[in-house]
Amino acid sequence: MSEYRLMRIEGVIQEIISTLILTGKVKDHRVSRMISINRVKCASDLSVAKVYVSGFESEKVTRRSVEGLNSAAPFIQGIVGKKIQ
Numbered sequence: 001m002s003e004y005r006l007m008r009i010e011g012v013i014q015e016i017i018s019t020l021i022l023t024g025k026v027k028d029h030r031v032s033r034m035i036s037i038n039r040v041k042c043a044s045d046l047s048v049a050k051v052y053v054s055g056f057e058s059e060k061v062t063r064r065s066v067e068g069l070n071s072a073a074p075f076i077q078g079i080v081g082k083k084i085q
Helices: 003-022 059-071 073-083
Strands: 035-042 049-055
Touching: 003 035, 003 049, 003 073, 035 059, 049 059, 059 073
Parallel strands: none
Antiparallel strands: 035 049
């Protein structure tokens, strides 16, 4: 897969996840809207994507938000899978 296509897919995934968080579609109460998706890094075969986040609140709140995102991962994966063609 070309490097440019991989970067475009990573950008789309970042945008989708950011939108889900900001619009409140991730229903886990631990996920704060004050976290930011910094970067998404996909494997070359698109089997795995690592999502890097940062928070604007305390470290404790950011850690809880990451735990909430990890527990909401199946929901997020489903939405991302439907939106990426």
